[in-house]
Amino acid sequence: MAFEIPKQIYSGAIKSVTIGKGGKAITLGGETSYPFYVFEGAMPHVPRIAMEVWDKNPGDEWADPALAPFKDVAGDPVAWAQKCIKNYGAEAIALILVSTDPNGDDASPEAAAATAKKVADAIDVPLIIYGTGSVDKDAEVLPAVAEACADKNLIIGPAQDKNYKKIGAAALAYNHTVIAFSPIDVNLAKQLNILLGQLGVKDSHILVDPTTGGLGYGLEYTYSVMERDRMAALTQEDDKLQLPIICYLGQEVWKVKECRLTNDEAPHLGDQTKRGILMEAITAVDLLLAGADLLVMRHPEAVKLTKSFIQELAG
């Protein structure tokens, strides 16, 4: 009685998106089965990890174990990005324009664009640029970045339903890829992809950001929305959802109380550094199993662990 694996029928595939330029460009997507179900489908491009770089010194905003590896470069995004690549083998960089936060430093679009250009010129791996999520400010900052870094095929976002026109148009004009951000909802994700399409942005230039919840703080919502998204894309031929997914988890994981509590404050939670690294890497594992194609991560050890995990599971 030879056992046969019951088949899952897939009728769709994830589309491919290439980010960056030249020899270090990365292609994402292309899956023809659920994530890592390589016994019944193909995963031609394994998920990748971008390392998080802030455009300002995070100081106290980052838990000590997360900042420690970057103490010498924090405040200098170019040096920081280069350290990620040279010391930690980063395959992509995600520059977070924290300084543009209207409730914080409120840096100008011009200043942000100049920083982005400096970083883009200094590295050869793909560069992701995240604004702060402020609808109005991002609509000014991201087009300025797009123009300053024309033709570098950056990945810029988050483009939301209220500002996608300005950000999408800038990406289109200067040949970049857009991050379509929606608040944990499959239908809203689909809707935004359609709107970007109507604007003229091609599927080959869109990544979907479904909103990332950290471990213990809403990860389950992200997890299930991504699973539903992949189910619709792969088994229900919903072609407007057949796009690679990006998750920015570094900030979501490390900002929570349990990552910030020191060994003295919380001896019962174990070593703070190890705990934080595992909280980040375990969040990464869940997001990968749910369908992430590109992760934005913070701690070099968490990145290393996750990278070797991907190779083992997909290889």
Place this chain on the structure above:
Amino acid sequence: MALTGIEIFKLLPKTNCKECDFSTCLAFAMALAGGKAELAACPYVSDEVRDKLAEASAPPIRPVKIAMKDATKTVGGETVMFRHEKTFFNPTIIAGLLTTAMDSATVDKKIAQFMKLQFERVGLNLRPEMFAIKDVDGDAGKFAALVKKVVDSSDAALMLCSDKAEVLKAGAAAAGDRKPIIGPATAANADAVGALAKELGLPLLAKAEGYDALAELTTKLTGMGLKDLLIDSGSRTLKQAFQDQIVIRRAALVPKFRPFGFSTVCCPCEMTDDPMKEALYAAVFIAKYGGIVVLSDLDASVVFPLLLERLNIYTDPQKPMIITPGIYELNNPGPDSPIAVTTNFALTYFIVSGEIEGSKVPAWLIIQDTEGLSVMTAWAAGKFSGDMVGAWIKKCGILDKAKNRTIIIPGYAAGISGELEEELPDWKVLIGPREASHIPAFLKSI
């Protein structure tokens, strides 16, 4: 094929006698169809009907009860591949490994560590539940002594692991009332170990490599009359073990392939020597279908993140997570500390309380019952209105605890401020930030 609830209902007595603990035969039929009840609970169905329903009504994945000292846990009983399709019911049991090769001091330390690993969250106690106790040299006396030590000094559920029936027998005797899982039964020892499990009425772990061998083994064991089985597909590489978990769950659910209709045991402890990698393997099996996950060591920095993951994955997506309405004291507030109010959606509470705690500003956080809705939804649904918030503030007890009469409301509920001022004439209403991340700066500015 499985019968629907209505088809099952037609075969039941339709007397609504309630002896099955369901209010009607129809409710019982629906529960049977959903794999959430057992036909044995009905004393009145005829033998003929019983036979007919037995196959159709048995849950696709056998639920097995596992005894801790003061609690009973269940593994198995799952009915879906993806949690959004319904929910996952029985959280993966997290187990630590003890072996007869460990010296007594190490064992003591690991038991003490196990008992300390308990974390309160959303009114739940998050903790590992089990020790897997492994015989390494066939010494039944040593094994029994180790089992007895664990039973006496912990409340852990037990899984006793040896390939020798006599060693398992000695261990089971030492476990006494704390009914352990025993095993592994393999092709080589299935007769003896299967007979022992049957004699003692214990759940049995069946282990074989390869799908055909595994199906053959469980078929043989069920043929011996054993029902409470767990299975180990024997794979110790991540890629194969991951595939096995998916294939076993899918086969059990979709074609109802009975030989795989059991919960699985996963052993990250035997897959790597690197504790960090081991943690990630465990994370995979918590998300993807492991019934029991055995770790080589229960270090808090490994176990705590896994417990959070398990909480997330096994949270019922059909129900909002809620916390109890009331007054929450953050950073030891005094009579003049700021007072803020928000909803009882657990995620809202976690994020808001986390930001306040992180700010180190002492504050009172009042939680309003919004039936688990978040701020914007609750406001839109009329469950976070000025009337309701005002009434709760007067009633919740804050008037006795604090002298401060300024209430901070969520920025997204700014619309209720006028109504709230009317409701609370002695109070000043302050509109807080929309984003929780701006709370620390806000608190420091007032």
